[in-house]
Amino acid sequence: MEKKISVVIPVYNVEKYLAECLDSVIGQSFRDIEIICVNDGSKDGSRDILAAYAKKDSRIVIFDKTNGGLSSARNTGLDAATGKYVLFLDSDDLLHASDALSVLYQKAEDNSLEQLFFDAEVIFENDDVKEKNSNYIDYYKRKNNYEDITAGRELFSMLQSNWDFKPNACMQFFLRSFLTDNELTFCENILHEDEVFTLECVALSKRAAYINMPCLIRRIRDNSIMTTAQKAGSIYGYYYGIRKLIDFAEQHLSIMEEPFAGFYLQRIGVMMELAGRLYYKENETEKKQVAAGIKDRSKFEFAADMLAWEKIVSLKERLQYYITEKKSQQEKLKAAQNKIQNLSEQLKKEKETTAKIRKELSDELNIEKRKLEHIKKSTSYKVGRAVTWAPRKMKRVFKDNKEINKRKVYLIGTPEFGNLGDHMISETELEMLRTIYPMNDIREITMNEYWNVKEHLKEIISENDLLVFHGGGNVGNLWPKSEYIRRDAFSVWYKQKKIVMPQSICFTDDEDGEKELEESRKAYKVPNLLLCCRDEASYRFAQKTFPCDSLYVPDTVMFHKPLLGNREKSIREGAILCLRNDKEKALTEQEKTDIINIVSRKYSKVEELDTVGEKMTRETRKEGLRRFFDRLCAAEIVVTDRLHGMIFCALEGIPCIAMDNSYQKVLGAYKWLETLDYIHYITNVKELSKWIDYSWKENYVYPYKKYREKFEPLLQKLQKQ
Structure with a gap:
């Protein structure tokens, strides 16, 4: 059977x-x-x-x-x-x-x-x-x-x-x-x-x-058979195989049948090259012995074929050698040029940073000098000098450290790249600090500046100063540059008060993630450190993992007052897609295509807009944010898998359908916004069809005063520090 x-x-x-x-x-x-x-x-x-x-x-x-x-x-x-x-x-x-x-x-x-x-x-x-x-x-x-x-x-x-x-x-x-x-x-x-x-x-x-x-x-x-060297046998196998495939093609195939004939010949060409490479490596005696093993065809015909294939291999190897050598020389030249360029840029930045710090110190010194000159010219000062001559003489050996010990606040690690979310965080961090400290007591140190001015900072930061570290989603090994700055700063300013602004934490579940987590755990084991977390998962992880105090508060941007205010729906048109295309993306290309198709059925105008773009500095970030919000606020609805894409919509009262990124930080932020009836979170693309047809109201207003109350625990910590 x-x-x-x-x-x-x-x-x-x-x-x-x-x-x-x-x-x-x-x-x-x-x-x-x-x-x-x-x-x-x-x-x-x-x-x-x-x-x-x-x-x-x-x-x-x-x-x-x-x-x-x-x-x-x-x-x-x-x-x-x-x-x-x-x-x-x-x-x-x-x-x-x-x-x-x-x-x-x-x-x-x-x-x-x-x-x-x-x-x-x-x-x-x-x-x-x-x-x-x-x-x-x-x-x-x-x-x-x-x-x-x-x-x-x-x-x-x-x-x-x-x-x-x-x-x-x-x-x-x-x-x-x-x-x-x-x-x-x-x-x-x-x-x-x-x-x-x-x-x-x-x-x-x-x-x-x-x-x-x-x-x-x-x-x-x-x-x-695969791993044992059988040169002669392999050469015969390729040779007879090629002959049989050519005979087969003459009986069954047409040279005009494209693309099949071309790919069929390509496979034969691969076999020819493999045989030629084996033959090419033999000496003349061995080549004659190989030719002697041919039985059913002319030995001269075999030798002629192998000689031709050998020539092809020789030419290819020479060409590859020249290509490799040229590439090596080009890489060396490029490396030298890059090194010169990097050194030039580094020198330029160091000069700019030094000049900037000198100017700040000079400005502070001039202010103090003017205050002192004004006081010295007053009648009360002159009378006081006369009356207190004897006590002053007794206290001359003592210094008045009041001004010296005046607290400074250093905001460390703000961005100089193109992520608008991080730049908005920086603006809001400064806004928050200014509600507590005078503006001239706050110093901002960007990521790039930190390593250039670190040695100078060692000299001017006192034990009384407060170190505030830029927040976001960079505690972990996905975006390690910020984590390296924190680790270094914690070890340098061991005793100072330190606050890490609201963060998401993500260490990957692999060897690299485990290694970096252990390094961070050691670094965070310092006194006077508070780690703020913006989502429940990160907060629980911090409490369980890090040997420092932790606090659960919203993403810093939720403290911000809307940039442009609510706009009438009548001047809004179409939809905006704000979707990730980096290492945190969770959507497949097919899912992105499905999103475009679903949104396009409802809205004739569909625009793609990302919160990551051209590089910005602290001097240009306000203008960059303004341009972004001008475009964002022109839309009727936004579909996004970016955390700050969702929060920006919340600030400006724009209906938003949000999905998660690869490690659920969007959902963590949504937990703070879920009471807003114009922000909706979906777990998969299939749910989009329901919400894209939802009847949205004409006006939504972000209750920023209500959200500022949620930051009260952090504000109290900043004040106590």
Whole structure:
């Protein structure tokens, strides 16, 4: 009775791996199979293992033959097969999962396939083998997906155009009648037989497909055909394979059939180059010995072909050498130019910073001098000097440290890049600090300035000063530059009062994240440190992880009074999409396309606007924010997965549909805004259709006074500090 699947397994001296291979087959959930094991003259214990398994499972059929090579064994198994479908499996490999055959059978049956491609994963016998054959780590995983059911030639063209075609017979599932009707068999007595077999199959199959999953586990080991150097055998294999493919093409193909003919010839070209490279590395004596092994063709014809292929390889290697050498020289030149440019910019910044600090100190000194001169000219001062002459003489040895000890506030780590959210945070941090401290007592130090003026800051920052660190979403290892500044500052100003403004915390769940978390944990173990968190998850994490005080308050921007105020809906038009395209994005390209399609059905004008743009400084950020809000406030509705995209809409009363980023900080901010009836949070793109048709009111006003009350715990901490 015909089985549904025939699994053909050639066996030759694989006693170490055979049991694992057989177990992966007999353990399949799909039971209606025959397992044809062709013992190709094994000299180890492989035959005994086959016999033992055959006693336990009647589906195993053993064929014994004298050693004739892999192709001969596969052809023997194919002749004996009765299954509707055939799968070739090497005896040192194994099936990937227990449902592999079930998945392949169902896909082939549902689509009436003659040929079904699939992927494979790789295991290495040991680390040494892995190091020598590292090129195989991802070799059997295709880079793209191919969903169409097509003729073999069309599918091959798509695969080869991306170099995703893998000439491996064990990574294909065949309709047996397709192979037998077309008399497709393996070339015997040569290596690289799969190059020929797989190309002939794709040229003749009328219905072929690819399933994007690994169904096979390839074992890379020492002393296999793949890893053993067989120069002469490989050269013969490529040579005879090329001749057979050319003969096959003359019978079955047209040179005018594009793109298939071009890609078919490309594969032949690859084989020519591989053969030429092997031949190129031989000395003259070895080349003559290789030519002497040719049997069925003129030795001179072989030598002429190999000489031509060798020349191609030689020219390619010389060209590659020149390209590599030129690239190396260009990189060295570019590196030198970059170094000069960086040093020039660094020198310029240091000069600007030094001049700025000198001016600030000079301005402060001049102010104090003018105060002193004014006091000295007054009558009360002159009378007081006379009356207090004796007490002053007694106290002359003491210094009045009142002005010296006057507190300064340093806002450290503000941005100089193009993220408008961070620049808005900076503006609001300064606004908040000015409600408590006089403006001339606040010093802003940007990220870039910090490292340039650090040594100077060591001299002027006293124990009485307060250090405030820029907030945002940068505690963690996603945006490490800010974290490095904090760690360094905590160690330098160990005793000073330190406040980290509201933050989201994210350390990735990998080796790098664990390493950086441990470094931060050590750095945050300092006195007088308060870490503010803007979402519940970060707050809980801080309380559990960091050895410092923590506080739960909203994102700093919610303290800000609206920049432009509420605008009438009558002057608003269309929708704005404000979506991420960086390492924090969670949306796929397809989901972004779906969002555009959904929004476009309701709004004829759909504009894309990002909160990240051109680089800004503290001098230009107000103008940059104004330009952004002018565009934002012209929209009827905003769809965003950016935290500050949502908060900006809240400030200006703009209806907003918000989605999360890759580590849920948008949801954390939304918890503070969920009472606003014009800000809605959705968990997936499917929910967008409902809210895009929602009937929004004409006017919404941000209750900023109410939100300022939520910052009272932080304001009290700033005042007490």
